[in-house]
Amino acid sequence: MHSKYLLSLREAFISLLPYFVSSALALLVLNSAMYFNLITPTHTLYHILFNGASLILGLFPVFVATSIGFFISKNYGHSGIIGAMLALLCFAVHGQYIVYNNDAYELNPTGATPFAIIIPSISSLLLIVCMELQPSFERYLYQVSHFLSEKLRTIVPFSAVFFSFYLFMPLLYTAGEEIAYWLTPEMADNSVAWLTFQRMLITHGLWFLGIHGDNTFDMLLSSEFLAQPILPGISAKTFYDTFVLVSGTGCFAGLILAALFLRRSGHERNIAKLSIPFTAFNFCEIIVFALPIFLNPIMLLPFMFVPCLNFAVSYVVLSQGWVDVSNIDISWMTPAIISGYRVSGGLDGAFLQACLIVLSAIIYYPFLRWHNRQINFENAINKLSDKLNISEQLRSSGELAFISHQRDIEFASKELNQVLTDISAGKLKLFYQPQVCQISETINGFEALLRLQKPNGSLVGPYFLDALIKHDQTDIIDKWVIEQAQRDLDYFHKKGFTPIVSINVNPKVMIDHTLINYICDKFQKFPNQLKIEVVESGYLSDKNKVIRNIQKLRTFNITTVIDDFGTGYSSLSMLADLPIDIIKLDKSLLDNAQEESGADFYTYVVELLHKMDKHLIAEGVETRYQLEFVRALQVETVQGWYYQKALPKQEIIKFTTQFNSNKS
Template sequence: MLVAIKNSRLLREVSGTLLVMRETFITILPLYMLMSLLDLASTLIPDSGSQHSIYGVVQLISFPVKRALPFAVATLLGYKLARHRRIDPLVGALISGVSFAVVVAPMAAASDSTVASVLPSVYSILLPLLSIFLLVMIRRCRFLQINGKEVSHLLATSINSILPAVCIVLINGLLWHWLSSLLISSISSPGDYLTHLPVLVQGSIRVVAVHVLWFLGIHGNYVYTSLMYGNDLNQIVIHQFTLGSLLNTFVLFGGAGGTLSMMVAIFLRRHTMRQSVVAKISLPLQLFNLNDILIFGYPIVFNPYLLVPFIGFPLVGFWLAYTVAALDLIPLVENVHWIVPFGINAWHAGGGSLLTIGFQLLMLIIGAGMYYPFLALESGDSIRQKLKKVFATDELPDAQLEVTEEGYFHRQQQVMQSHAQAMEAFKLLAAGKLELWYQPQIDVRSMQLYGFEALLRLRMPDGKIIGPWFIEKLENAGYSNALNNWVINQALEDLHQWKAQGFEPRISLNLTADFLSSEEKVKALLARIDTSLFHLNLEMLESSFTDQFSDLVRNVSMLRDNGVTLAIDDFGTGYSNLALLHKLGIDSVKLDRSLVADSATPRGELLYRELCGLLKAFDYRLVAEGVETKEQLDFVSTCGIDIVQGWYFAAALPPAEAMHYAPPAQTDAETKTNIDATST
């Protein structure tokens, strides 16, 4: 048991760290894009040999940007890791940034080794991880720390960070100096070990290494090419056609990972709004094979769902393209540069041959086919398809969670939590059958049936009936529209069946505020119902008022103009904002059952009476929920309540029983007492 708990904690910690690292690379995306655009500009602009030319200016800017990128990654990652571990993030950023500047940067600048030139990119990730880990360990010792009560909190934080900062910088200096010396002395020229291998093996090693680096957030092409001096890309595959041209034309279209294929799969799947927007933004740059936005903004970095296709397609694609080229099955007459757009590069490579262009299109389709199932897995397509069967509707939008101040990590936690809750609810839904039951509502003055409130129930295979605790979990995961649509469809079906048997009751349906805020959905609802045939009342929670309040007011007015009445449900559990209630223009107010339960106390009784009096002054029809005893019925009758609902009369009933329901008979004296009390 203890081992399982430790493993669970370790898994959560690793998962949290990966999410923080993804957030870091999303934040640093502008700097990555700047570096890629500068590389593109230096390729497109001819070198005139003058430092004052446009080419010279581009080169002048490129050098400090490339040098600053690892430092920026180290500092920002230290900041976000510290915040994740509930440490002052500025202290984490300062320690990581200073360690990198003092230890790594001078070491790389002082050495001419190829390994030393790429170590900053690797250390920019490893160093903050170690620094924050050491900071947590040192702080647990509480050695020579002062209490924040003795001095200001800011001063205490700064003083308590001095010793850990000094220790961590020293440890980093010794460790990285030893590690760098070992690497530099033992690996002077990695390219020398690989140039003697077959081209197929060289290409396979490059593809895997580059894409693993990209997946870890490291500029794979830059690091690997620096280590290999770019010689492997100049290896001849067939005739004069090089390995670099083969990869750029038939494998890496759109950038690393062949992500142009991924974009095709995204649009074919009609992916979520957020992912489609990222893909569309990335498209113009992907025409020149720059996909930094997709890698860091989608993101692909540290995304376990896309690890297999991001590495697998380039590798499989390279093997297939190499085989076709080596067998001379397609014309390959001219080498192409990496920036030449998709389609044009195939046209140049094959000398205008349709066979070469067709093979490139085939590779694009193969790549899309490899990405497609993993995109489906990532977006939770399985639960969506199964929920479609449960609710019999296509309207199942993905949850759109706003980015909070906690950033990507916090948002991703919310997504995972809501998905887990939705899965829990779905397992229950898949095992049973959704039904709509109806709880009677009684007119206090006549003690006759006024109508019914429709309530969701779940019938299990053993006949057990389960209440709708799963509704909130599905709404949090973004499936409220599916619930609304199912309720409307089932209620209309029941109403038609009742009407055919001469039963025409008034029905109250609970709908979410986001549904009522949508003009499109409200108009669609009105188009489906005939208020001359059905008496329909819609209810919404008082606590569910949305930011689109003006839209809600307009749509409520539209519904009332078409004969649909509206009520506020569970009044008294939210802010009880009478000003908003007045602006909304609703007809009825349902007082929450908790208010009836509290009326047994003097303060609760006074609150209930005064609240009813205030609402009646605004001419609202009042409905009391949760009436379970004769004493409660008598009490709410004296408070001006018009309609009562609760177990005193009946619990929710299945449609067949609801059609034959009649309120329990009362004596004439009881009826007269209730009427007189209400009048009073």
């Protein structure tokens, strides 16, 4: 759960990259225009840009809260949009981001920013817990769509979580006040240098938690001491911006330099290159959230240590008079080297900054390498390809693979559209193939096989299923098969015929409580007449849930059958755990039995399954030789063209009567 939560936070902040870049560009344009005297605070354009930039910064907590709520809920298997709405609502109301003041609602990002991560995290995790703990309402919701039932089931947990914040928000506020009091520097008892150092530690700690450290500190705590001289001739703010935060929080110029020297590192190098235009003007958001720095234990130590080292080195150098400085007013977004040159009035300050950048790169480099090894699989692929002497072939095929992948996506989309068009133009039908008991030589059931009747009247097999499965669009077919099988059993019942019918459904049906309840309700009038056939690989995703649903079907006298055994994962340990007694052997196993090795394998599989007390159905029996082969192995039931191809329901009763009369 811990790793999934951290993954959700990472995805949440990475998804905000367009916002970070846009906000950085807005501030860059505004500050650049003022720096080069293109506009002044009296210009109309200044007010437009300033108001826009202020609004962007003011909405920052909203985007953070919404993104966190969405990704936590999504990654825990619940509705992302519901999680996002709940997170935004709880943050806006309980975090007092929107406050009522003087008969109007106002945004209050000053006090709400620290809660932009805390409240969405709590609300999303509480929603997940409540969803798991609430009773199942599936018996009341099975007649509505899965999408609607999912949303209806969130109503009670959604409301419970929202109102629960009224109970524990006072505790959060109290804890926040205690933390703020503990972090607030004692202005009277400390030097400007120590106050500046404390501020640096606090702001970097906040950045590591994903909170805009400098803005949050300035909103909650006093920064008046930054205007005072830290050393003769230079204020604390100028010293801090110029010689501590060389290219922004964490001295990211050094980190970029270190990343560029990494070999075989795609992620770190690409992020570094992407951030260069912004880091040059001291914007740090891209590296903080995309590398990422925040909540990354590997990068915590250098992120905190580098500015501390810069502070100590610069303080000693300036206090010893090795670099002369002048207290000039310089913008925080002045690029490194240039700012050092201006503050020192010569190359001394620029040289000091360059040394700090190199020193920072040396410190960051081993941690970036460690980070790269931990999260990047590219290095492993390159090592393997070098070992196998296929490096050049693999690299040269990269672009070809990408183009091929894009073509596959385009083809798949066209394929799906064509399939849906074919189904809409035609008519789906169920045909029935008999299953013959080899002990009593009687028909003991029929498998319902899907057919599509085209507009010209011709019948084709379910060629469209692969495309629907690939795009996860089988729900409508599954429901149609279920409903048509129920209608066909009703048709047989009216004619005094009570056959056992097997239907094939997508494996995901077995983990869908709503559909399982729907099936149980649909076939209540036909006890012991329905079997559900699902390929065995579908049972591997959630064994406990599958077992509960199989048992639920069994209580309604519905049998579950493993279909196409031998083509999927075929986990024998899974078969031992599942409460399933009937196994259907895939036709491909029998076809391979024409060879000696294939026959031996088929024999071993049958013997093993019989030892597990499984009832077997041999599928695809088409010749007398195959029939004699499976009979010799004492396979209980046979299905295939040897007896009969699939028939429309109107011919089933007649066929059954003739078959029984021929055997009597």
